[in-house]
Amino acid sequence: MTKNSIKLLLNWLNTYETIILHRHVRPDPDALGSQLGLKMLLKKMYPSKKILAAGETVDNLAFIGEMDHVSDSDYNGALVIVLDTANAPRIDDQRFRSGEKLVKIDHHPPVDDYGDINLVDIKASSTSEIIAELVMNFGYGKDYLNKAIARCLYIGIVGDTGRFLFNNTTVRTMQIAGLLREYDFDHTAMINQMQQRSLKSIHFQGYVLQNFNYEDHVGSIFITPELLEQFDISANEASLFVNSMSDVEGIEAWVFAVDEGDQIRVRIRSKRVTINELAARYNGGGHPLASGATVYSPEELDQLIEELKSIVK
Incomplete structure (x- = not known):
């Protein structure tokens, strides 16, 4: 500039x-x-x-x-x-x-x-x-x-x-x-x-906290269309809870993925390691510690998470 x-x-x-x-x-x-x-x-x-x-x-x-x-x-x-x-x-x-x-x-x-x-x-x-x-x-x-x-x-x-x-x-x-x-x-x-959430959103956050995966200092959760329908929230509302798992002891990075039908929107966050290059390999980008990506199958999402684990290691 x-x-x-x-x-x-x-x-x-x-x-x-x-x-x-x-x-x-x-x-x-x-x-x-x-x-x-x-x-x-x-x-x-x-x-x-x-x-x-x-x-x-x-x-x-x-x-x-x-x-x-x-x-x-x-x-x-x-x-x-x-x-x-x-x-x-x-x-x-x-x-x-x-x-x-x-x-x-x-x-x-x-x-x-x-x-x-x-x-x-x-x-x-x-x-x-x-x-x-x-x-x-x-x-x-x-x-x-x-x-x-x-x-x-x-x-x-x-x-x-x-x-x-x-x-x-x-x-x-x-x-x-x-x-x-x-x-x-x-x-x-x-x-x-900015912090206000509907009751149904809070119930959804409870689901996220109870059901996210945690392995090798990496957290992840995959939100399906069925879950969005179950909690009656939009994909955009769901994404507001991307940092729900961030306070877990030992967590270094996490993935919050939402299936939007034609694509899976992936939000990647990190406390230490750089992740925007990983996001760029999956049709995305962003900041070194906060990026977004897009994948088109659960298998591709699993691959992204495994790469993130390797980066954290």
């Missing part, structure tokens, strides 16, 4: 009258926090411009903010910005290439430089942290922040740092979080909303 690329981005923001913001499918708090935080920031910077947030609404994170209806015609001559998405196939709403210019803003390892500008900072805890940094780089300081913007960006940082417990929490992360907390949003209510 160079000064020249930041300068070019600001020039494009000044130039284009329509700016459309995308993020990845199955969004987490950082994807939504950075997308909606940037939307509100741009609306404050450019009140007369059309700023739109594209993508499907996610029920359990709807408290962060709402998506916009974006028509095909909105992309004509538009600037498109994709947030928090390492590779193009994971972008929610594949019309992202329909604009005139495309910008990628992300903190994942750069496996796919799909933008005309690629603003990537893998040292940042989150894309929300990068957006806060951009405000400073634009030269506006805190002048263009407000309570609503600060709340969204703070949600994103809290989500991707595991409430500041993960090792991606740096001194700069805490400094930016402190700056955002100067705005008077309800921190406690926000955290409670």
Whole structure:
């Protein structure tokens, strides 16, 4: 993320009258926090411009903010910005290439430089942290922040740092979080909303804790469509419990796999060993200690788990 690329981005923001913001499918708090935080920031910077947030609404994170209806015609001559998405196939709403210019803003390892500008900072805890940094780089300081913007960006940082417990929490992360907390949003209510789960989801978590496999310091569980139906939860809701087994004594890494019918979505987490190269071999990628992959059979999933055990050893 160079000064020249930041300068070019600001020039494009000044130039284009329509700016459309995308993020990845199955969004987490950082994807939504950075997308909606940037939307509100741009609306404050450019009140007369059309700023739109594209993508499907996610029920359990709807408290962060709402998506916009974006028509095909909105992309004509538009600037498109994709947030928090390492590779193009994971972008929610594949019309992202329909604009005139495309910008990628992300903190994942750069496996796919799909933008005309690629603003990537893998040292940042989150894309929300990068957006806060951009405000400073634009030269506006805190002048263009407000309570609503600060709340969204703070949600994103809290989500991707595991409430500041993960090792991606740096001194700069805490400094930016402190700056955002100067705005008077309800921190406690926000955290409670992020943690809130339905009763059926809690029952599902109980199943996960009682039935995950543990061998060679690696935990794993495979959630079938029958289990999703039994507990009446969606695949996206189920994935919220990826870290349920993380506190087991001696565990080094774990796999949370959900059969979504046409594919098995695999979330891989680690406390120490690097796992994103393993994820890349299975149609995925991500951070060194938190990655995602896709397999297409239980046998392929078993193979991935065995490779993970070898890495841990």
